[in-house]
Amino acid sequence: MELLSFGDTGWGDELFFATLMTIAVSIAAMVIGFVFALIFTPLKLSKNKSLNIIGNCYTTIIRGVPELLVIYLLFFGGTGAAMFVASIFGYDGYIEINAFITGALAIGIISGAYSTEVFRGAILSIDKGQFEASKVLGIKKYIQFYKIILPQMLRLSIPNLSNVWQITLKDTSLISVTGLVEIMRQSYIAAGSTRDPLFFYSVAAVLYLMLTFLSMKLINKLEIKYSKGY
Amino acid sequence: MISIFPSLLNGAVITLQLLVTSMFFGLIIGLIFAILRINKNPIINKFAYGYSYFFRGTPLLVQLYLIYYGLANIEFLRNSFFWVIIKEPYWCAIIAFSLNTGAYTSEILRSAFQTIKKGYIEAAQSLGVTKKITFYRIQLPIAIKQSLPAYGNEIILMLKGTSLASVITIMDLMGEARKVNVLTFKPFEAFITAGIIYLFITFIIHNIIKYLEKKYGFQT
Numbered sequence: 123m124e125l126l127s128f129g130d131t132g133w134g135d136e137l138f139f140a141t142l143m144t145i146a147v148s149i150a151a152m153v154i155g156f157v158f159a160l161i162f163t164p165l166k167l168s169k170n171k172s173l174n175i176i177g178n179c180y181t182t183i184i185r186g187v188p189e190l191l192v193i194y195l196l197f198f199g200g201t202g203a204a205m206f207v208a209s210i211f212g213y214d215g216y217i218e219i220n221a222f223i224t225g226a227l228a229i230g231i232i233s234g235a236y237s238t239e240v241f242r243g244a245i246l247s248i249d250k251g252q253f254e255a256s257k258v259l260g261i262k263k264y265i266q267f268y269k270i271i272l273p274q275m276l277r278l279s280i281p282n283l284s285n286v287w288q289i290t291l292k293d294t295s296l297i298s299v300t301g302l303v304e305i306m307r308q309s310y311i312a313a314g315s316t317r318d319p320l321f322f323y324s325v326a327a328v329l330y331l332m333l334t335f336l337s338m339k340l341i342n343k344l345e346i347k348y349s350k351g352y
Numbered sequence: 353m354i355s356i357f358p359s360l361l362n363g364a365v366i367t368l369q370l371l372v373t374s375m376f377f378g379l380i381i382g383l384i385f386a387i388l389r390i391n392k393n394p395i396i397n398k399f400a401y402g403y404s405y406f407f408r409g410t411p412l413l414v415q416l417y418l419i420y421y422g423l424a425n426i427e428f429l430r431n432s433f434f435w436v437i438i439k440e441p442y443w444c445a446i447i448a449f450s451l452n453t454g455a456y457t458s459e460i461l462r463s464a465f466q467t468i469k470k471g472y473i474e475a476a477q478s479l480g481v482t483k484k485i486t487f488y489r490i491q492l493p494i495a496i497k498q499s500l501p502a503y504g505n506e507i508i509l510m511l512k513g514t515s516l517a518s519v520i521t522i523m524d525l526m527g528e529a530r531k532v533n534v535l536t537f538k539p540f541e542a543f544i545t546a547g548i549i550y551l552f553i554t555f556i557i558h559n560i561i562k563y564l565e566k567k568y569g570f571q572t
Contacts, residue, residue: 186508186554187547188515190526195547198539288409295411299519306413319421327410327418334409 125316126325133312133322140308141329147226147294147304152287154230159237166242177238184235189293193228197300200224225297233290240286244278245271277348284341288334295330305329356532356545363528364549370442370514370524374449375507381450382457386495389462400458407455412513415452420444420520445517453510460502464495497568504561508554515550525549 128134158180165177184192204217248271256266298306309326313319388400407415423429423438437443468491476486518527529546533539 183547183551186512186551188512188526188550190515190518191529191543191547191550194530194533195539195543198533199543202539292411295413296516298413306411306417310417313417313421318425319417320423320425323414323418323422327406327414330410330414331406 125312125318125321133308133316136308136312137305137325137329140303140305141333143302144291144294144304144329144333147222147229147297147302148287148291150222150226151229151233151290151294154226155233155237155286155290158231158234159241162234162238163241163245166238167245181235181238184232185239189229189232189296190299192232193225193296193300196224196228196231197221221297221300221302225294225300225302229290229293229297232293233286236286236289237283240279240282241275243282244275247278248274280341280345280348284338284345287337287341291333291337292330356536356542359528359532360525360546360549363523363525363546364553366522367511367514367517367524367526368553370445370449370517370522371507371511374446374453374514375510377446377450378453378457378510381454382461385454385458386461386465389458390465404455404458407452408459412448412452412516413519416445416448416516416520419448441517441520441522445514445520445522449510449513449517452513453506456506456509457503460499460506461495464499465491467498468494500561500565500568504558504565507557507561511550511553511557 126132126134126137128138162177162180165173166181168174168177200219201217204219208214208217252270252274253266256270261270294304295306298304298310301307303311305326309322313322316322385400385403388396389404391397391400419438420441423444429435429438438447472490472494473486476490481490514524515526517524518530521527523531525546529542532542536542
């Protein structure tokens with residue numbers, strides 16, 4: 123227990139901030155994922171063949187390739203790409219992209235692919251009559267989307283989005299390979315310097331379990347709140 | 353691009369080995385825990401639930417590190433026969449992957465067991481079929497057939513999971529790609545080629561499962 127105390131002697135405060143970092147990366151990744159999903163869901167549902175292929179390629183490739191690969195590609199490739207762009211503008215120094223940004227972007231791209239599938243399923247399960255009714259009433263396309271489809275889509279996708287959130291939360295542990303100090307990286311450092319890996323990885327496991335447990339409780343509450351009247 | 357291909361293919365063989373071995377053990381573990389989950393004894397039931405909750409609620413990386421770094425820390429294990437197994441990163445990876453996929457498989461099989469129509473079991477009972485035969489000849493085949501699509505997803509998730517073996521020094525497909533990246537400083541070539549090989553394996557698994565579903569699929 124001494125190892126977990128706060129202050130200079132223990133690892134409690136470090137692990138606490140690492141947990142906050144994990145939460146921050148997960149939320150950032152989830153938000154980035156939503157942006158990707160809102161771009162690619164219409165593409166997947168579109169009647170235009172070539173747009174459709176773009177949407178399908180995104181979800182198929184990202185869901186068929188290891189998460190670690192996406193992270194490495196962005197981490198190693200991103201630096202190279204940024205330096206290449208900078209060299210065009212005449213800057214030849216070394217550029218290091220922030221580990222938080224690459225990590226959140228990588229996990230965001232992955233969770234976006236899952237969110238896209240969730241949103242697509244939710245829109246497909248909305249009754250066709252609603253689209254027809256709004257068309258008959260002369261409601262414009264974008265108002266129809268924002269006022270009629272989007273609210274229902276969000277409500278229908280909460281249960282599946284909670285799965286996506288769990289996956290995202292667990293995937294953030296992979297960012298530790300790029301050096302971002304979140305739960306996994308912090309436990310690795312602590313385990314290395316105290317030579318007690320069993321204890322610190324168990325603590326990491328407990329922290330992750332706590333996060334998944336608490337977020338499940340929260341999401342269940344949301345679900346009850348938004349399904350009032352159904 | 354062509355020069356890095358052979359080493360990546362060597363890595364792909366290791367990836368497939370890891371996948372097949374851990375899926376095999378995972379299926380056995382999953383089946384055992386699914387049967388424990390539908391047991392009516394609350395203690396056995398809770399134990400099986402705890403197992404699946406732990407392995408589904410924590411990242412695979414934590415489990416891998418716990419087994420690879422953590423178990424070696426226990427004096428008692430280090431002096432025992434198990435040390436032969438847990439000192440090898442390869443077997444640590446297989447233990448971690450098997451336990452992880454076992455947890456997911458047990459959930460898939462449990463839900464398949466629970467969705468079997470009561471009528472089948474009642475019919476078997478009224479025909480005087482013993483409980484054991486009802487389980488092996490009626491419940492188990494139906495559950496396996498019903499869980500095929502979900503199990504296919506689990507195989508693909510596990511294929512992606514095996515890439516984590518590279519962080520504990522195993523030279524699987526991911527590990528080889530990392531080595532190529534370090535040696536040549538060409539991250540795009542290394543990782544995109546590896547990605548294509550992963551996609552190819554995913555594609556094959558997907559089609560095998562589709563074929564099996566068509567052949568043995570269970571319609572109710």
